[in-house]
Amino acid sequence: MRALLLRDLRLAVRAGGGFGLALAFFLIVAVLVPLGVGPGGTTLAVIAPGILWLGALLACLLSLDRILALDWEDGSLDLLATAPIPLEAVAATKALAHWLTTGLPLVLFAPVLGVLLNLAPAGLAWLALALLVGTPALSVIGTFGAALTVGIRRGGLLLSLIVLPLYVPTLVFGAAVVTRGAAGLTTATPLALLAAITALAAAILPFATAAAIRVNLR
Amino acid sequence: MLAVRGLAVARGGVTLLAGLDFGVPAGGALILRGANGSGKTTLLRTLAGLQPPVAGRVALPAEGVAYAAHADALKPVLTAAENLAFWAAVYGAGGDVALALAAVGLRDLARRPAGALSAGQKRRLGLARLIVAGRPLWLLDEPTVSLDAGAAAAFAALLAGHLARGGAAVVASHGEAGLPEAPELDLARFRAPPAGDGADDFAGVRA
Numbered sequence: 001m002r003a004l005l006l007r008d009l010r011l012a013v014r015a016g017g018g019f020g021l022a023l024a025f026f027l028i029v030a031v032l033v034p035l036g037v038g039p040g041g042t043t044l045a046v047i048a049p050g051i052l053w054l055g056a057l058l059a060c061l062l063s064l065d066r067i068l069a070l071d072w073e074d075g076s077l078d079l080l081a082t083a084p085i086p087l088e089a090v091a092a093t094k095a096l097a098h099w100l101t102t103g104l105p106l107v108l109f110a111p112v113l114g115v116l117l118n119l120a121p122a123g124l125a126w127l128a129l130a131l132l133v134g135t136p137a138l139s140v141i142g143t144f145g146a147a148l149t150v151g152i153r154r155g156g157l158l159l160s161l162i163v164l165p166l167y168v169p170t171l172v173f174g175a176a177v178v179t180r181g182a183a184g185l186t187t188a189t190p191l192a193l194l195a196a197i198t199a200l201a202a203a204i205l206p207f208a209t210a211a212a213i214r215v216n217l218r
Numbered sequence: 219m220l221a222v223r224g225l226a227v228a229r230g231g232v233t234l235l236a237g238l239d240f241g242v243p244a245g246g247a248l249i250l251r252g253a254n255g256s257g258k259t260t261l262l263r264t265l266a267g268l269q270p271p272v273a274g275r276v277a278l279p280a281e282g283v284a285y286a287a288h289a290d291a292l293k294p295v296l297t298a299a300e301n302l303a304f305w306a307a308v309y310g311a312g313g314d315v316a317l318a319l320a321a322v323g324l325r326d327l328a329r330r331p332a333g334a335l336s337a338g339q340k341r342r343l344g345l346a347r348l349i350v351a352g353r354p355l356w357l358l359d360e361p362t363v364s365l366d367a368g369a370a371a372a373f374a375a376l377l378a379g380h381l382a383r384g385g386a387a388v389v390a391s392h393g394e395a396g397l398p399e400a401p402e403l404d405l406a407r408f409r410a411p412p413a414g415d416g417a418d419d420f421a422g423v424r425a
Contacts, residue, residue, distance in 0.1 A: 003307030007296070014295040075289025079347075082266045082285050083308045218269040 001085065001093050008097035018066055022059040022102040023109060029055035030113035041118050048117035049127070049178035053171050055113075056106050056131060057138065057164075063102050064142040064163065065149075065156045067094050068213070072150045081217055091209035092202075095136075095143040103135035119182055126181025130194060134174040137198040141166045144205045147212035169197050219244045219355055219386040220265070225274035226410065229260045233272055236410040240403060242386045244354070247377070247397050250390040252405035258390035259287075261405070262357045265388065279386075284309075284353035286361060290344030294333025298324055298343050301332050306350035313350025321376060322346045323369070337364040345373060348380075356380065356387040362396070370396065 012019040033051050037043055071077040080090050110131050111124040119127065145163035149155035176190035219242050226236040234257035242248045250258045263269050265276055266285040292301050299315055306313040319325050322342040327335065332343060341364050348356055356377075362370045374396025377387060389397070 003304055007293070007300075007304045010300070011293055011295060016295065073289075074293070075287050075291040076293075078263075078266075078268060078287055078289070079285065079291050079305070080308070081268060082283065084282050084310065085308060 001089055004093045005097050012101040018063050019101050022063050023105045025062055026055045026059040026106055030116055044118040048119040049175045053175045057167050060102055060138040061160055064146050065159055067098050067143050067146040068150045087210035088206045092206040095140045099136050099139035103139055107131045122184055123178050123182025127178045130174045130177040134170045134194045137170050137201045140201045140205045144209045147209040151216045219279050221277040223275045226272040227260050227264045228272045233410040234260055235408045238408050244384045244386055245381050247387040247400040249400050249402045251402050256405045259359055262359050262390055266357050279354050282353050283355045283357055284348045284351035285357045287359050290340050292332040297329050297331055299328040302346055305347045309351040311352025313352050318346040318349040321349055341365055354385050358389045
């Protein structure tokens with residue numbers, strides 16, 4: 001498992017691996033929104049939590065089709081399926097590698113972009129915490145979507161259509177944490193629900209992912 | 219080592235082969251022969267456990283199999299040694315990467331990215347994975363494609379060494395597999411009859 005994690009991280013940071021692309025996309029979205037909406041303080045501060053979460057969602061979506069498609073094309077997925085390691089663990093490891101290369105950088109940089117979007121200072125820490133708790137669910141759900149579409153050429157659009165509706169609960173509660181945190185209200189309820197979504201996805205979806213891969217390899 | 223009883227395999231819902239009965243003892247090999255589309259790859263994928271059999275049973279060695287398909291499962295941005303070290307770790311058999319690279323004549327290219335290797339060198343690197351995998355049964359799909367005569371002979375020697383150590387192999391091949399005394403299985407004899415005549419299914423509807 002460690003070998004697979006290290007390989008996926010290494011592939012991500014080598015040439016053409018796509019590490020940093022999601023972060024750069026997130027950065028550009030956060031820079032473009034004030035230009036489009038206008039720098040008027042109040043409007044921007046109101047929409048900032050939603051924009052930041054939407055940006056994180058789309059940034060995550062960008063790299064989903066790389067999770068399994070490349071391994072399927074070059075035959076690695078066949079071999080991982082016949083190797084003496086459980087395919088469920090392969091699915092979970094790939095989701096973890098995806099989160100480490102896309103979700104974690106977003107968590108670290110989001111507070112800086114929050115300032116750019118005029119988010120209330122009280123909300124910055126809540127933004128980082130909400131992303132830290134919520135983005136693992138995006139990677140796990142995304143890996144499941146990638147497994148469903150793995151044999152399909154140019155399956156990226158279909159993958160987006162499958163995955164985005166599944167991201168709705170994370171988006172709703174993630175943005176709620178930031179909005180309430182910025183307004184100085186209690187955030188315990190949306191944060192607990194956000195954590196529950198992540199925990200549920202991480203517990204169940206690797207099994208569904210492995211089953212989908214097995215069917216698609218036939 | 220490998221025992222197959224009454225096996226039927228299908229590709230895309232169409233049964234290709236039926237009534238397969240064969241075994242491969244330790245130290246033995248079996249060469250699969252058949253025209254394009256006769257089901258060689260499908261049979262190997264079924265033996266490897268990648269797809270379920272339509273009927274029949276496959277008994278595999280407990281230590282598992284090493285499967286080598288048309289694709290070599292190499293990452294172009296990783297070096298030859300890194301590619302091999304990954305598979306050695308996945309199989310967990312403690313295979314020696316440097317030794318395996320030397321066995322396929324790639325020792326001097328160990329630090330070259332796999333994407334910069336020629337087709338034949340990639341194939342040899344893909345076959346070196348069999349050595350580090352340390353599995354007794356090798357399932358090989360056209361192993362000598364894109365190998366030159368020298369490399370094909372070297373691979374035949376490698377395969378013979380594996381068999382001499384008590385391993386076994388099932389090889390799908392059009393050409394010379396380098397195993398003159400191994401038994402051959404002609405898949406044309408096991409072709410499944412077409413399942414129903416498609417035209418007849420709608421006869422009643424039309425009438």
